[in-house]
Amino acid sequence: MSDPVLLVDDLTVAYGPATILHDVTTTVTSGEVVAVLGANGSGKSTLIKACLGLAPVTHGEIYLFGAPITKPAQVPFDRIGYVPQRAAAISETPTTALEVVMSGMIGNWRLRPPRGAKARAMEALEQVNLADRAHHPIRVFSGGQLQRTLIARALVRTPELVILDEPLSGIDAHSQELLLGSLHQLHDAGATIIVILHEIGPFNGFLDRSIVLAQGSISHDGAPPEPHGHHASDSHVHQHYPHGDDAPPALAPDLSWG
Numbered sequence: 066m067s068d069p070v071l072l073v074d075d076l077t078v079a080y081g082p083a084t085i086l087h088d089v090t091t092t093v094t095s096g097e098v099v100a101v102l103g104a105n106g107s108g109k110s111t112l113i114k115a116c117l118g119l120a121p122v123t124h125g126e127i128y129l130f131g132a133p134i135t136k137p138a139q140v141p142f143d144r145i146g147y148v149p150q151r152a153a154a155i156s157e158t159p160t161t162a163l164e165v166v167m168s169g170m171i172g173n174w175r176l177r178p179p180r181g182a183k184a185r186a187m188e189a190l191e192q193v194n195l196a197d198r199a200h201h202p203i204r205v206f207s208g209g210q211l212q213r214t215l216i217a218r219a220l221v222r223t224p225e226l227v228i229l230d231e232p233l234s235g236i237d238a239h240s241q242e243l244l245l246g247s248l249h250q251l252h253d254a255g256a257t258i259i260v261i262l263h264e265i266g267p268f269n270g271f272l273d274r275s276i277v278l279a280q281g282s283i284s285h286d287g288a289p290p291e292p293h294g295h296h297a298s299d300s301h302v303h304q305h306y307p308h309g310d311d312a313p314p315a316l317a318p319d320l321s322w323g
């Protein structure tokens with residue numbers, strides 16, 4: 066069996082009196098492509114954030130590449146590319162797209178981008194079809210262009226684990242195809258991919274597995290929805306599971322490092 070890239074054991078996340086996730090246990094092994102699905106508010110983003118040390122773990126344990134998330138200095142964050150859910154907050158800064166993407170090569174105590182960073186950042190911007198906007202400040206970008214910049218920032222470090230929170234939202238079909246192409250390339254090179262989705266869309270056929278959250282706990286962890294199921298929202302996820310025993314019951318901007 067492959068090494069676990071991510072291990073979540075009996076996780077509870079609470080914000081004050083509100084328990085957002087409970088009894089969450091799962092493992093993602095090297096090279097898997099896993100979708101995290103579920104209705105709005107079911108806890109998908111919170112799960113991903115907890116896995117990255119960005120949400121409070123009230124109970125349970127999380128390991129990334131074998132390192133406990135409670136000891137961030139041991140976690141190899143430079144092997145991870147994270148695309149947060151649409152982040153409007155950074156769009157007011159005077160930073161250019163190229164600078165944002167180059168910041169993706171800083172991390173784990175490295176404060177300067179490595180040699181060749183600029184050329185690599187330009188390549189990453191080409192991958193998301195934004196090379197011609199490299200020197201434009203991101204504050205003038207549309208939501209979709211900003212999203213693509215953040216995708217480039219995550220991919221520029223050639224991550225071994227890519228975590229994307231609704232990466233398709235607000236980006237056009239051509240950019241979606243480019244993103245899928247880049248993810249396929251990373252996957253062919255051995256990367257593990259965890260992606261929160263509302264629509265399976267172009268991820269059809271690429272997923273090995275899906276984890277469905279319902280009201281803060283896992284209601285399904287297994288086969289992805291059938292290819293004809295394009296919608297990952299509650300009723301559709303329910304409809305498209307082939308095996309009754311597997312079927313989930315009716316389902317109920319952070320920039321961490323850079």
Ligand SMILES: Nc1ncnc2c1ncn2[C@@H]1O[C@H](COP(=O)(O)OP(=O)(O)OP(=O)(O)O)[C@@H](O)[C@H]1O
Pocket residue numbers: 080083085103104105106107108109110111112
């Ligand atoms: N920082 C926070 N403080 C308090 N409650 C929070 C916080 N972050 C998330 N929540 C709550 O946790 C629940 C799950 O939110 P989360 O963003 O994880 O859901 P989601 O499944 O990703 O939803 P969506 O599909 O709408 O993006 C929601 O009820 C939300 O209001």
